[in-house]
Amino acid sequence: DGGITQSPKYLFRKEGQNVTLSCEQNLNHDAMYWYRQDPGQGLRLIYYSQIVNDFQKGDIAEGYSVSREKKESFPLTVTSAQKNPTAFYLCASTEWGGNQPQHFGDGTRLSIL
Amino acid sequence: AQRVTQPEKLLSVFKGAPVELKCNYSYSGSPELFWYVQYSRQRLQLLLRHISRESIKGFTADLNKGETSFHLKKPFAQEEDSAMYYCALSGGYNKLIFGAGTRLAVHP
Numbered sequence: 001d002g003g004i005t006q007s008p009k010y011l012f013r014k015e016g017q018n019v020t021l022s023c024e025q026n027l028n029h030d031a032m033y034w035y036r037q038d039p040g041q042g043l044r045l046i047y048y049s050q051i052v053n054d055f056q057k058g059d060i061a062e063g064y065s066v067s068r069e070k071k072e073s074f075p076l077t078v079t080s081a082q083k084n085p086t087a088f089y090l091c092a093s094t095e096w097g098g099n100q101p102q103h104f105g106d107g108t109r110l111s112i113l
Numbered sequence: 114a115q116r117v118t119q120p121e122k123l124l125s126v127f128k129g130a131p132v133e134l135k136c137n138y139s140y141s142g143s144p145e146l147f148w149y150v151q152y153s154r155q156r157l158q159l160l161l162r163h164i165s166r167e168s169i170k171g172f173t174a175d176l177n178k179g180e181t182s183f184h185l186k187k188p189f190a191q192e193e194d195s196a197m198y199y200c201a202l203s204g205g206y207n208k209l210i211f212g213a214g215t216r217l218a219v220h221p
Contacts, residue, residue, distance in 0.1 A: 031207050040122065040213055041213055042117075042119075042199060042211040042213040043157075043199070043211040044211075045208060045209070045210075048206070048208060050206065050207075056206075090157065094207050096207065099145040099164075099207060100207060101147060101159040101162060102207070104156050104158065105156065106156055
């Protein structure tokens with residue numbers, strides 16, 4: 001089944017710990033995105049990347065970091081600086097240009113122990 | 114500021130009734146608008162986009178620039194339409210600005 005794979009499905013973080021969420025796509029898409037979904041707030045953009053080795057901050061980047069070393073991979077690290085990390089995280093990808101629709105993964109639910 | 118507003122958190126209708134999910138936007142340029150849907154236990158997926166002017170699963174949405182709206186409509190709701198619906202605005206660089214979402218519940 002092609003598309004976007006996010007792992008793990010559930011993740012727990014201890015105080016002061018960094019955790020990394022995985023996002024892999026086999027759609028050969030150039031652009032990848034990370035969103036945070038909270039109840040009643042829709043999806044908010046954390047980071048996005050248009051090409052390999054380049055990424056930009058979204059609206060709520062504080063406390064998060066990303067890398068884009070390969071076209072198919074865009075991992076998100078939730079650092080200890082993120083004081084309210086409990087949320088549902090969605091990864092998406094799209095072809096570049098012309099406001100193409102985004103394809104989403106199944107998401108990772110992060111909780112605090 | 115770029116913003117998408119979905120005023121209803123929950124819309125509850127009976128099967129066969131008409132449905133209208135409201136979406137208003139704020140954008141200084143020429144907007145690209147989308148409706149995404151998330152059915153229970155499924156991924157968020159594209160339902161329709163305004164430039165294609167398609168009807169998907171009986172849903173249509175017309176961009177009204179004067180009222181800055183992109184309401185989603187269906188004349189006769191089905192139980193399988195029950196889902197979370199998000200209106201989204203493309204804010205450049207393929208970035209999407211989402212509304213808070215409306216949960217549609219269609220009762221038998």
